Amino acid sequence: MSVRFPLLLLGLLAGCGRDLEAEYREALGTPKALALPSFPESNPPTREKRELGRRLFYDQRLSGNQTQSCASCHEQRLAFTDGKPTSTGSTGHVLTRNSQGLQNAAYNSTLTWANNGLITLEAQLMVPIRGDRPVELGVNDGNEGEVIARFESDAEYAAQFRAAFPASPSGVTIDKVVFALATFCRSLVGADSPYDRFVAGDTSAISDAAKRGADLFNGEKFECFHCHGGVNLGISYRDARTTAETATYPFFNNGLYNVGGDGGYPARDQGLYELTLHPDDRGRFRPQSLRNVALTAPYMHDGSIETLEGVVRHYAAGGRNVESGPNAGDGRLNPLKSGLVRPFAATEQEIADVLAFLETLTDTTFVENPAFSAPP
Ligand code: HEC
Ligand code: HEC
Structure with a gap:
């Protein structure tokens, strides 16, 4: 698969007399309020790929042992999370990370919690699909042929694959499966929460408490907006017109742990450090989009905070003190913690107001959109 950056050149959108941007938006169902998501030149969106991807997303035949689909860990009613602290794969492996909501994930400049x-x-x-550490859907060299054959031998699927990939009519491949799923994921977008309507000018869309909460969230005492700002309330952002110079790649340590007192995180998952092995990257994760956050408990990369109230109190304390056990340590004193996460005195009223604001990010249009649910 060839993937280049910038993913989609501006010139490509303007090219050849056709309004390609309008065609792609139509194929993905991108609403006016949002930009066209980026995609690799090798996988331009079409309605056929999106429909095929939707079917695959809900199909347990995509896992080696046919017990799990993408939707097992990404349920629409929970904004495409699974409600567990950390997910469990098809063969019973417990993952180290919390399932991520997929609304507007297509706009993240990097994918997953810390990569x-x-x-x-x-x-x-x-x-x-193919990961083995830990196993999720459990497709591997040994069973890939069998998984592909499940789709090839199904006449309806075979026809859908031909329609989605007309330039390559023969056969099902893992790359085609992935291209279709990626196109479906790019269609999982929306911006119709009460807060969106408030921002668009409907002053009656949210309560007075939520309006006060929004001001606190966007103010210099709570500091939330620095890391959860912008259209997705998470500053990792890229769309089809973003260039290499304007894309942002934020990762922060927000003081959940301080194992050993020198900034360490639990050995099972130290965030960006797992890839870079740079000691300063211990505990650095991507700020998660807060769209639908009231539906996506429990919170943080390891699901270690149960409620939204717990999250807000975590920030007010400037981090978390883990008093006992193997991960003991005072996260408030973590030397690698972002300077934006520092204790502040919040009244009970202020905490309630911020919670009221976070509740206004629930987008029922999105979680009830029939275009995102299992095909009939
Ligand atoms: C066993 C549970 C499980 C299954 C099955 C699963 N996911 Fe996930 N998904 C997760 C977890 C956990 C993460 C966070 C991973 C990480 O940070 O390493 C995630 C992350 C993602 C992300 C990144 C979101 C973001 O904001 O960066 C996307 C997109 C995604 N999954 C789509 C899918 C699709 C499509 C499938 C089916 C092919 C799938 N997932 C199958 C659990 C699962
Ligand atoms: C320095 C940047 C930064 C600031 C400031 C910040 N956050 Fe976060 N936020 C993050 C990061 C990074 C994560 C993920 C951390 C992890 O999982 O280890 C996160 C996670 C969260 C989550 C969990 C999301 C989920 O789906 O699990 C919520 C909710 C949240 N933040 C709300 C807030 C609120 C409310 C404020 C203001 C009081 C705030 N954040 C301030 C960076 C920040």
Whole structure:
């Protein structure tokens, strides 16, 4: 698979007399309020790929032992999370990380909780399909042929693959599966929460408490907006017009742990450090988009904070003190913690107001959109 950056050149959108941008938006169902998501030149969106991807997303035949689909860990009613602290794969492996919501994930400049090298959905989706540390869907060299044959021998699927990949009519391949799934994931977008309507000018869309909460969230006492700003309330952002110079790759340590007192995180997962092995990257994770956050408990990369109230109190304390056990240590004193996470005195009223604001990010249009649910 060839993936280049910038993923989609501006010139390509303007090219050849056709309004390609309008065609791609139509294929993905991108609403007016949002930009066209980026995609690799090798995988331009079409309606056929998106529909095929939707079917595959809900199909347990995509896992080696046919017990799991993408939707097992990404349920639409939970904004495409699974409600568990950390997910369990098809063969019973417990993952170290919390399932991520998929609304507007297509705009993240990097994918997953902490990987600065995964910049396309195409590259990222190989992980749940083929990953073996831990096993998620459990497709491997031994069973890949069998998994492909399940789709090839199904006449309806075979026709859908031909329609989605007309330039390559013969056969099903893992790359085609991934291209279709990535296209479906690019369609999982929306911006119709009460807060979106408030930002668009409807002053009655949210309560007075939520308005006060929004001001606190966007103010210099709570500091949330520095890392959860922008259209997705998470500053990792890229769309089809973003260039290499304007893309951002944020990762921060927000003081969840301080194992050993020198900034360490639990050995099972030290965030960006796992890839870079740079000691300063211990505990650095990508700020998660807060869209639908009231539906995606428990919170943080390891699901270690149960409620939103717990999250807000975590920040007010400037980090978390783990008093006992193997991961004991005072996260408030973590030397690698971001300077933006520092204690502040919040009244009970202020905490309630910020929670009221976070509740306004629930987008029922998105979680009930029939275009995102299992095909009939
Ligand atoms: C066993 C549970 C499980 C399965 C099955 C699974 N996922 Fe995930 N997904 C996760 C977890 C956990 C993460 C976070 C991974 C990480 O940070 O390393 C994630 C992350 C993602 C992301 C990145 C989101 C972001 O904001 O960066 C996408 C996209 C995604 N999954 C789509 C899929 C698709 C499509 C499938 C099916 C091919 C799938 N997942 C199968 C658990 C799962
Ligand atoms: C320095 C950047 C930074 C600031 C400031 C910040 N956050 Fe975060 N936020 C992060 C990072 C990074 C994560 C993921 C950390 C992890 O999982 O280890 C996160 C995670 C979260 C989550 C969990 C999301 C999920 O789906 O699990 C919530 C909720 C949240 N932050 C809310 C807030 C609020 C409210 C504020 C202000 C009080 C705030 N954040 C301030 C960087 C920040």
